[in-house]
Amino acid sequence: MTVPIQCAPDETFVLNLGPQHPATHGVLRVKLTMDGEYIVKAEPVLGYIHRMHEKMAEDGTFAQYMPNTPRMDYLSALSYNQGYVMAVERAAGIEVPERAEYIRTITVELNRISSHLLWFGAFVLDLGGFTPLLYAFDDREQILDLLEHVTGSRLTYCYYRFGGVYNDIDDEFITGTREFIKRLRSRLPSLYHDLVTGNIILIKRLKDIGFIDADMCRRYGATGPVLRGAGVEFDIRRNEPYSVYPELDFDIPCYPEGDSMARYMVRMDEIEQSLRIIEQALDKLPDGPVQAKVPKVLKPAAGDCYTVVEAARGTFGCRLVCDGTKNPYRLKLRSPTYSNLSLFGEVAEGMLLADALAVMGSLDLVIPEIDR
Amino acid sequence: MSIIRETKWALLELFPEQKATEAEAEQAARDKILAEARAAAEAEAQADAEDATETGRTAEGDAAAAQGKKKKTLLDKVAEEMAAIDLVAAKEGRLGSSVSETEQKAETDTEAEAVATGPESDDPPVSLEPEGERPHGVLVRDYAKAGIHIDVFCAPAMVADAARILNEAGFTLEAVTGVDWIKEEQMEVVYDYSRTDGPLCRVAVRTRVPRSEPEVPTISEIYPGANWHERETHEFFGIRFQGHPNLVPLLLPEDADFHPLLKDFQP
Structure with missing residues (x-):
């Protein structure tokens, strides 16, 4: 079987930025579709250090x-x-x-x-x-x-x-x-x-x-x-x-x-x-x-609440759902950089690769926080 | 009009029945104030008329001018009173947050009733237990306890309409997440909205879908930021967002076929 050579008709090519790249400061991969030095499409690929912190919350007590x-x-x-x-x-x-x-x-x-x-x-x-x-x-x-x-x-x-x-x-x-x-x-x-x-x-x-x-x-x-x-x-x-x-x-x-x-x-x-x-x-x-x-041992009454603080990178929110037991029923962590990075695709469009790296740096990404 | 009130009425568009009952209640309150104001104005007018006859000024022009003036003062008064009502409601809201634990509980008991009969527009916020059979509608919640101001519970199909209303009102989407209510065989999807301009107002829009058929329309066309949040909710809970352009795993491996945040998930 022969593998067809995939070449985009408009002469764009795909460039992998990361997951191990010094400028991403962590394991973030960005799939870039390039036209020469210019970015046609940027697509962040997440999850390289995803640890399922939200599930861990459900397994232990509040203090744990x-x-x-x-x-x-x-x-x-x-x-x-x-x-x-x-x-x-x-x-x-x-x-x-x-x-x-x-x-x-x-x-x-x-x-x-x-x-x-x-x-x-x-x-x-x-x-x-x-x-x-x-x-x-x-x-x-x-x-x-x-x-x-x-x-x-x-x-x-x-x-x-x-x-x-x-x-x-x-x-x-x-x-x-x-x-x-x-x-x-x-x-x-x-x-x-x-x-x-x-x-x-x-x-x-x-x-x-x-x-x-x-x-x-x-x-x-x-x-x-x-x-x-x-x-x-x-x-x-x-x-x-x-x-x-x-x-x-x-x-x-x-x-x-x-x-x-x-x-x-x-x-x-x-x-x-x-x-x-x-x-x-x-x-x-x-x-x-x-x-x-x-x-x-804390046993908050059943119910849910949402709390936000200003972290160094933006709004960090916790949606906590309790069911009256000593474990959280559900804990959603709203991390600021997750939302901040999601706009990168739109910003990077049509930008020089070197500029895109500077923009990425200016977003102040912390990857473990995005992947959680 | 406070932002919370404004948003509440905007969201009530989704629930015509609740809107009708609330509008009725509000109209009754307004009529009462209007009637009181009118009575007061009439009494004043009578006193004025007596004054006029005493000084002998009975020219028609004067009378007409006085009438016009009276009407204007009446309207001013009503406007003032309406503003006062808003203030009172706001105060009540603040008091509501400081009522003791037991009172809060009592409130919860009567909560279902309150919703059924249509609470007044700015009544003291109610505390909310995880609602199993909560009727669809808009609730104003106790911010100190819940961290949100407005709590919307709607049918899955209405999620996008709610997003559209909030988008037009200038809200931003903070997060989308799910909760697995395994005992009730349901899954909840929660959308957290807030504002970054002007006064603070936090809105949570929730919906529940059967666990066997978890499908919700996407809002990623309205809020591009929802794209990732929905992908995340899909991979963690298996909730399918209909119309999503790219519903593949975001944080989990690309070939992941499991949903770790389900309560019956076995690693």
């Missing part, structure tokens, strides 16, 4: 699922921690002490900065700049040390508990965090903005490329910095306030251009805003318990 949450989005693990904990707290009607809420806010914002710093380093690396990665990792290292001190782990934190946090923060953490704020503030203008943001090579790679407008975000459900980079001032922390965010003063960075540069700027500004949030939260940190009295 806790360590799964950071393993989805390992870069902003605490956001996922918080989203899940808040969903269960809503279902079981648990009140969280104020000090615990402040500690959650401080740690989750530190985590957000570390996530954005890693994205910054990796993104600029994709575009051909190696040095900024080292600066970003240097700063990120400080955060990892701080969070290790208080949570016990460096990456996959499992720090929050239903009705509080695992342990209280101490003076060492507080002084260390204050020092870190000072340090990063002094480094941001020179080592980040002067060296990278104002760099003509970066600007030429990002400006006016990869337009994602507000309507496209709406049709695909894109959130987070992608949405704010399209000029929509939407942040769960402000629009659907939770924890202690209503008591803190911070801005929502928002750029109307909708290109890759806008998304870059949103994240860079968010680092500064997160520093502001941490500083205020440290100033206002009240005394008191860090853990509410919660039964050992």
Whole structure:
């Protein structure tokens, strides 16, 4: 039997990007139909590290699922921690002490900065700049040390508990965090903005490329910095306030251009805003318990609820269905990058391959979170 | 008009019966206010007329002007009162979230009745147990407990119409997912909508299909973002989305013929 040679009549060819490609930062494969250097069609292929986290939730108790949450989005693990904990707290009607809420806010914002710093380093690396990665990792290292001190782990934190946090923060953490704020503030203008943001090579790679407008975000459900980079001032922390965010003063960075540069700027500004949030939260940190009295085995009443938090990459939602037993009946995890990536096919159409990689980087993909 | 109210009335288009009963209830409330306002205005007018005869100004032009003025004040008043009603309803909604656990339970008991008789447009939100025989319709839910504002339960065929209404209203699709209710031999499909512009409003649209024949129309033409969500729901639950352009596994291997999130799935 002879195999017919499949050659498209219009001389397009198929190019596989990934699953092991340095620019996808994880095992993502994109099936590209190319016309020379231009993309005719881009089709992301997912599932290379799919682990069925949603099924695992149904097998154990509510508490047993806790360590799964950071393993989805390992870069902003605490956001996922918080989203899940808040969903269960809503279902079981648990009140969280104020000090615990402040500690959650401080740690989750530190985590957000570390996530954005890693994205910054990796993104600029994709575009051909190696040095900024080292600066970003240097700063990120400080955060990892701080969070290790208080949570016990460096990456996959499992720090929050239903009705509080695992342990209280101490003076060492507080002084260390204050020092870190000072340090990063002094480094941001020179080592980040002067060296990278104002760099003509970066600007030429990002400006006016990869337009994602507000309507496209709406049709695909894109959130987070992608949405704010399209000029929509939407942040769960402000629009659907939770924890202690209503008591803190911070801005929502928002750029109307909708290109890759806008998304870059949103994240860079968010680092500064997160520093502001941490500083205020440290100033206002009240005394008191860090853990509410919660039964050992939770049995929330039958019913369902939906809880969202602002993770580093956008809206992370938990739809929790309980049936009155000690196990979740169903847990749906709505991951932000899943929706953010789904618009890539439309954006990449007609784009140069090199630009598409830059756009993909500007979406800030974390593959384990997409595949779950 | 609050966004929640507005969305609710837009979605009620799908349920003409519930809309009729609710409209009736609302009309009754409006008539009552109107009647009260009219009575108050008439009393005022009488006082005015007495004043006029006292000062001897009985010219017809004056009378007509006064009449016009009165009508205008009456309308203003009604408008004001309607706004007040909205406010009161909003307050009640807030109070509704703080009522104690036992009261919540009591509410649930009367919930079926409330739906049958048609609750008032902005009545205090009801807490909702997983509904086995919940009638189709639109419910306003307690946001603090459920995390959503509006809960729609409809026939599978109406899912696309609901998506169309919400799309026109500017909603975004957050997620599509399924729930396997194996005891009831049913599968539920839940669509979560929200807004990223303006005031907060979260809508969940649900439908139930028999487990043996799980078919729902696709909404991927209305929301391209639904494409992946529907593929995911299809591979995890085996729910077929009719009209979907590419219903192949997304996260599972491409030759996967099993549905892991079914409750009777054996690995």
